[in-house]
Amino acid sequence: MKQLKYSAVAIALISTLAACGGSGSDDSTPPPTDDKFEFAATEMITNLTDDVIISGYSTLAMKGEEMFLASQTLVANKTQANLLAAQEAWKAARQPWEQGESHIFGPVDSLSIDPHLDSWPLNTADLTGVLANNTGGFAADTIKGWNDDIQGFHTMEYLLFGDGVADNQKDVADLSISEAEYLMGLSEVFRDYTKTLDDAWKISHDGQAASKAYGELVKAPGTADNTFYASQVGVIQELVNGMIGIVDEVGNGKIADPFGTSAATADTSKVESQYSWNSLTDFSDNIIGVRNVYQGELTGASDKQGIIDFVKAGDESLALRVGSEIDDAIIKIQAINGSNNMPFRQAIADAEGRVRIQTAVDALSKLQASLESDVLPLLNKWKV
Numbered sequence: 001m002k003q004l005k006y007s008a009v010a011i012a013l014i015s016t017l018a019a020c021g022g023s024g025s026d027d028s029t030p031p032p033t034d035d036k037f038e039f040a041a042t043e044m045i046t047n048l049t050d051d052v053i054i055s056g057y058s059t060l061a062m063k064g065e066e067m068f069l070a071s072q073t074l075v076a077n078k079t080q081a082n083l084l085a086a087q088e089a090w091k092a093a094r095q096p097w098e099q100g101e102s103h104i105f106g107p108v109d110s111l112s113i114d115p116h117l118d119s120w121p122l123n124t125a126d127l128t129g130v131l132a133n134n135t136g137g138f139a140a141d142t143i144k145g146w147n148d149d150i151q152g153f154h155t156m157e158y159l160l161f162g163d164g165v166a167d168n169q170k171d172v173a174d175l176s177i178s179e180a181e182y183l184m185g186l187s188e189v190f191r192d193y194t195k196t197l198d199d200a201w202k203i204s205h206d207g208q209a210a211s212k213a214y215g216e217l218v219k220a221p222g223t224a225d226n227t228f229y230a231s232q233v234g235v236i237q238e239l240v241n242g243m244i245g246i247v248d249e250v251g252n253g254k255i256a257d258p259f260g261t262s263a264a265t266a267d268t269s270k271v272e273s274q275y276s277w278n279s280l281t282d283f284s285d286n287i288i289g290v291r292n293v294y295q296g297e298l299t300g301a302s303d304k305q306g307i308i309d310f311v312k313a314g315d316e317s318l319a320l321r322v323g324s325e326i327d328d329a330i331i332k333i334q335a336i337n338g339s340n341n342m343p344f345r346q347a348i349a350d351a352e353g354r355v356r357i358q359t360a361v362d363a364l365s366k367l368q369a370s371l372e373s374d375v376l377p378l379l380n381k382w383k384v
Helices: 003-021 042-076 078-105 111-118 124-130 152-161 175-200 214-219 232-259 278-293 307-314 316-339 351-381
Strands: none
Touching: 003 316, 042 078, 042 152, 042 214, 042 232, 042 278, 042 307, 078 152, 078 175, 078 232, 111 152, 111 175, 111 307, 111 351, 124 152, 124 232, 152 278, 175 214, 232 278, 232 307, 232 351, 278 316, 307 351, 316 351
């Protein structure tokens, strides 16, 4: 029995060595490495939908209502104070809209809310004709049938601030009755569209009673009745592509187009929000919107999950780097105004201003490359 016991141990050792390749094996091929990572995305997607996207659109709808009330007050009592209040209401509505451009997908696109609210450039020739033909006010339903390039933010901006060439201050005496009445009609249309957008995310994505809210579709991908998102991969891809899209638009469109190749080719007619001199605020709000999605909360709100948590699960150093690049791009955009608070429309023709603009463009290009080349490919390494 004793001899039999030793034989069993020997057999066990031989079996173990064989399983490990044996001491005499010449197989030097390294075992395959697993570079996949795990991440539970439900909490992040729910948070981004509710606390960033829907919260932002609800604020926009509230500011739309305030814009309408401010224009009503201005028409009823045309004073300089009421004009200034309406200007501030316009700027207040501009912020959630510009920050929301970091996730400009879904109803804002399918319901054509974007062109209704933010068409650019303004068609000043048609606007002049509309104002000249005023025969008793402007009904909201009539305005909705007109072209988008005489509606929305920038038409209201022109009426409120003037042409923006020498300054962004308008005397209420220069606001004609037709301009004031058209402003009120426009702001009513504006209010209606912002509410439609908010409702689409919270009640029905297409306005039909039987349809789900778009927010519910984003939060529940892969269900039998969800024709928009087959999986959480598609949702995260949409969110990251939204961030990439606005970084590209700011750097290569909003800034680069009017910037031109030299001071001689700079073109102020291509500057968005040129009448109010709000351009740099617009641009930085666009990238603050990117930060909201990345961090998972609106500025100043409590810390919750965002895209950064997904990136951190796959590559912690990348997560920190991208966060730093977002902050740097915001700082560089805000620095374009220099020490003398120069508006963007003047900076594109100023030698030192152009240097600061190029620095901001470089920061945006760096951020865009990281999002495209490093963050988006993480979806291929995600274990789902």
